[in-house]
Amino acid sequence: MFRNTDTENDASDTVVLGLLSASHLGDVLCTTTIPRQLNVELRKQVFVVDHSSTRLVFANNPYVAGFVTQYPNQLKRYLRGGNGHVIQRLQQGLGVCVSTRPKPEIYLSDEEYAWAKEQKQYWPKGKPVCLLSTRLLSDKERLGDIDWETIGYNWADLCTIIQPVITKPEQYVREVASVSLGENIEEKTGWGSEAVYSKAYVYENLTTRQYIALFSVVDYFCGGTSGGANVAAAFNVPSLIIVWDDLNKTISFPSKAQSLSPGTFLYPQHQFFFCDQIKKGMIDVPRLKTAIMKTINNIQVNDRFVVFPPSRRQSSYILNCYCKFFNYM
Secondary structure, eight states, X not given: OOSSOOTTSOOOSEEEEOOSSSOOHHHHHTTTTXXXXXXXXXXXXXXXXXOHHHHHHSTTOTTEEEEESOOOOOGGGGOOSSSSOHHHHHHHHHTSOOOSSOOOOOOOOHHHHHHXXXXXXXXXXXXXXXXXXXXXXXXXXXXXXXXXHHHHHHHHTTSEEEXXXXXXXXXXXXXXXXXXXXXXHHHHHTOOOOOOOTTSEEEESOOHHHHHHHGGGXXXXXXXXXXXXXXXXXXXXXXXXXXXXXXXXXXXXXXXXXXTSGGGGOOTTSEEEEGGGSBTTOOOHHHHHHHHHHHHTTOOOGGGOOOOOOOHHHHHHHHTTGGGGGGOO
C-alpha cells in the first residue's frame, strides 16, 4: 500500500492505496474513508491503484490525487487484529481516527444526483421508497433460496419498491471486474437470472454509478450481504440485511470475526434478518413484518456503537481538535 510501509516513521508525502482484497463493490467501498483521513489527519497526498472498480468508487473524491498503474500490496495486510468492522480495523491499522459508526464515503457529481432526483419523479407519490437488491455473488451459495417475492410483498404494504437488476454478467466484469474472478465470472459464480419482485419498478443494467446514485433518493434498503449494503451505509439509508443462520448466530458488535470474514462487513446501524426464516415455504411473516417496522422506524441498538481508544498517533490529533473525525458526516 505505502511506498514506505513503516507508517509511524514514514516521511514520504505520497501514499498509494491498493485494493482491500478482491475488487468487488463492497470491498472497494470499505477503503473509501482512507484517502480523506490520510490527507487531512496525516497530510498525505493519496493516489489509488488504477482499476475499473476503484475508478468508479473513488470518482469525484476530492482527496484522491489520481490513479496509478503501480500495484501495491493489498490493504488487507494493514487490517489490525481485534474487533470491529473492516473499516474500523483499517483505521486502527493505519493509525487514523476510528469511526464509532463505520460507513463508506461516496461523492456523487451534480449530474449523477440530478439524474437520481429525476428518476424519483417517475415513482408514485405519497409513499416512501425501498430499494430492493437481490443480486448476490460472494454469498450466493448461502443466500440462494430466499423468498424475495414475499419480502417484496411485505415491504410493498408500506413502500414503493424499486429494483435495479443486473441481467448480464458482462457489464459487471467490465465495471467491477474481480481480481479473483476475472473473465470467468459466469463460470465461477453460476451467474443466473436475478430474482425480480413482480410489482417492483425495475431498472435493468444501470451503470454502477447510476445504481449508487439511486441510494441518494430512496428511504430504505433491503438486500443481502452485498455491495448494496455498503452503499446504503454510505448514504445513511435505514436497511434490512438478509443474513444466513450460522452468521446470525455469531453476529456481534464490534465484530470479533477473523479478518475479512463475512461478519466484519456487517454495519452496526443496520437491521438483520436470517434467511432460515425467509426461505420458500418457511417464512415467518410476523417476524419479517417486525424487522421491516424496525427498519422503517430506524430503531438502533445503541450498544452496537463502540468508541475505540485512540492510538498514540491519534492522541496528538485529538488534542488538535481532530476528534471530529470519530463521527464524520
